[in-house]
Amino acid sequence: MANIDMHTHSTASDGVNSPAQNVRLAAEKGLGGLAVTDHDTVSGVSEALGEAASHSNFLCIPGIEISTLDNGHDIHVLGYFIDHENAEFLSKLEELRTVRNKRNEKIVKNLQELGISITMEEVTAKRKSSSGNIGRPHIAEVLMEKGIISSLREAFDKYLGKGKLAYAITERISPAEGVKIILDAGGVPVLAHPGLYDQDELIPQLKEHGLAGLEAYHSDHSAEQEVHYRNLAERYQLIPTGGSDYHGVRNGKVFHGDLGNRYSDLITVEKLKSLSIKYR
Template identity: 90%
Template sequence: MAANIDMHTHSTASDGVNSPALNIRLAAEKGMGGLAVTDHDTVSGVSEALCEADNYSNFICIPGIEISTLANGQDIHVLGYFIDHENAEFLSKLEQLRTVRNKRNEKIVKNLQKLGFSITMEEVAAKKKSSSGNIGRPHIAEVLMEKGIISSLREAFEKYLGKGKAAYAVTERISPAEAIKIIFDAGGVPVLAHPGLYDQDELIPMLKEQGLAGLEVYHSDHSAEQEAHYRHLAERYQLIPTGGSDYHGIRNGTVFHGELGNRYSDLKTVERLKSFSKKYR
């Protein structure tokens, strides 16, 4: 079996372009060994992905989540792997998190309106690829591109949607430590996503004390120097180093974050993560 397992992917269940099943098919066609379904604050795409994965021998589909949190005024994302995606209490908590996410989106759109841009939440919602999917910043970027305000997803985030940019907004959210507990309670394994995007390395030992199991060392937006740095920190704090593309699909000819499978974990890493899971022990 191929060893490359992409541990960070998004689908139409949140702000990805492809259906969960299509992501599985694309990964299998690439000869990958598997992938984790890690949509933002939802597990609604997991069942479809697991069903599709059954069509491929020796292909691993990991039920996961990427939970949005807030620390020191900044969005911090926590990945959860081997989640019990049918846990009723877990699903209820995710519904509350999505309400907060929607408020954040509304604030961003209002900020863009204050900048003089004609954009509405209705236009943004129309960009969802699935009626049950979450709205995210890539959907807002799509509208901006369609209106000719910017020419690419990268430009949208560099000018308006990224941290500290003209239309950026945050809302009150749970802390990373609370996300770790939510993931634990659902039988999962918590991993800090793309730490190189935060400039808050002091969070790592603090979250380790709260039960953090892994660190996303290999990510599409990490430089080689950052990957070496976080590999060292993973060793220092005895965290499992993981890798994922953060694949969202192709919008207007551009791959957001990275191509499927361009960062990955090997089977040994996946087995280490699985050994921490209550549900899959």
């Protein structure tokens, strides 16, 4: 099987499994490969590539998911086949993580103001790797541990999701800047889960800046949305991709979807690869 999950997270950011564990799990499931797309970091790529080399005919794609902001809305841009050792690229990612940390602190403060006993120290302790990024799922873990909510989904629906009680945003780069960072690192930019934004007007705008693909198939997209974004990808001559957005299992539940439940075929992956600088 050549199905390749193009959207996965590891302990390098807010996933539960190490990069190597994700590769092994994908191989056990019979997937032909996966893309490592941690939030604002590529620190898990080398480990995943090393593990992938021990599995016959398994493709591991160096990638990233960059966090951006447009008119107060979180927009994520995936990057594939990037040069994950590019010094300038790594420096820019360090700046992005500084902003991410500020946002985490604001969310924790908002929770405290709601009367919830929580500290950044407790959140940091939920990191699965000492060098991993901290994200909202780590905050959710603390809330679950304290019995305030029962699941990751409930945490986002009540406190952490857009417009919810403890939601916070900080100044971030624009989606167009996110696209440029990926292009400058020799990668191929794809707009992540567009169905979560309700901002379809962004798609042609980002196409003008070099956007190459659209994540039409995602765990949180309805069947109707998948058809809609597949059609938009065709209209704007973008490559439609698919990925689970797998973060692992927390409290017995998978968030957003199980590894391999959305994927791209090898033909799609080869199209993306042909647009990269280092890997084509």
